[in-house]
Amino acid sequence: MAESLASAAAQPVLDVRHLRIEATVLAPGEAARNILIVDDVSLTLQKGRVLGLIGESGAGKSTIGLSALGYGRGDVRITAGQVFLNGKDILVGGPAGLRAIRGRRVSYVAQSAAAAFNPSHRLMGQVIKSALHHGVSNRAAAEQRAVALFRKLGLPDPEHFGQRFPHQVSGGQLQRAMTAMALCAEPDLIVFDEPTTALDVTTQIDVLAAIKDAIRDTGVAALFITHDLAVVAQVSDDIMVLRHGKMVEFGETAQIIHAPRADYTRALASVRSIVHEEKKPAAQPLLEIRHVTASYSGRTVMMLDGVSA
């Protein structure tokens, strides 16, 4: 208790006050109209803490996450409120001020790492880019740090992993590489935007564990955006539940999971326990695979060897 009081007295890494975000919708045949995406949301985040933002699709989670970088997708813009990063309002600095904090103070981990890596460049160059761009360290030091992060995140062959192109590694590995990219410039805050949604369940668990360790070891603050309560329960210290751009409930993770106060949170928590009735498998197989062998052309590494299913 004493510890939490002491940390509460310290300056928060991220302090969002009365955030209001709007977008202009241009529907064909209609006049342009504004829609409210985020309505009066406030949150604070201390160093070393992880805040989970949870809500259904369209609740404004990602929009709030991107506002920590002063970024709006498309026509989305922040119309009221303040975003303080280490005590400084980032929304008053203009484009140059935003460029200076993006990637340096706040970094972003996208939902689809496969799409968020440039297919034409090797991974290493992309992972160390923000560290070099913001002058955090020289190339050799940044590469060393990247290799250390690859190792920490459990990537295979960390020494040479960065020499590969994005298409040469798996989705789960790319998501970890993206986390390494976010951590490489030693930011104060990382925004994880559904980092495990595009992965299968077993890979999800691995990647989550790796992300959790990396957050703990580096002491970075994190905003963790997801629609999956089970995922957010594993990583975050606090949870904020959002619906239609408004805050529904805010509390510590254990309280939200076990003793939700709002009806909506209760509904979210109970969705996971619904049992699906499985359909009977069809008598005829839809897809049959017989003795498939695959390898990269001209190379000796066998990818598949006589697989049948």
Next chain:
Amino acid sequence: MDWRRIPPSALIGLLLTLAIVLTAVFAPWIAPYPNGTVIGDVWQPASDKALLGTDNLCRDLLSRMILGARITLTFAGAATALSFIVGSILGFVAAVSGGRLDQWLSRGVDLLMAIPTLILALVVLSVLPSSVTVLVLVLGILDSTRVFRLSRAVAVDINVMDYVEAARLRGEKTAWIVFSEILPNALTPLVSELGLRFIFAVLFLSGLSFLGLGVQPPDADWGAMVRENKEGIVFGIPAALIPAAAIGVLTISVNLVADWILNRTSDLKGGRGNG
């Protein structure tokens, strides 16, 4: 690089292109006769004195071909390079910036393209003095409108990719986004266009020379040489076919090389190539 991994078609293309380039570079030393030397009669057949025969003004055709290679390659190469540098950079910037800048650039290009290229070139070249620089600038800028449209269209697609957003969220400037995020991914369509544009530049140059506004006599590019000797075809004299064949060989070899580069760049991205 391992030479044995280059496919035969690309190797042929590379060798032919290299041979033509070397010929162009060393033209004055290789050519048996200096430019404009009269050595015999009109349209003589091949002999020891003139290996490819003589042209319509009694000059050695081989020497004219060799000297013409230099003119053709310089003009077409410089004009193509100019058109790609100007067109692609403006196209990418228009796509990335959007808004008013995009509108101004795109409508300006539309305006230029609305006027038939040859007529526009005629007007400009008859007003301006006929020099190498002017000719290259006119060819390059007229061709850059095509490159602009292609680059902009490709870049608009790439600009909405997640990795461009990721670059913006890393605090990158527009210049970096254009050169590091968009250019490498737009290379495939641009390289394939490059091979074609280069040949169009050769043909456009010969078109201008035909009208007397291109390369000025006694110099001649290959296209102009086809025109000079075309009357001979009626009499069964093949002098016009030799520069025409040279243009054909250049076209094919440049495109073989372009195809190979195309395969290699898409191979890097795990794509369709097998080069």
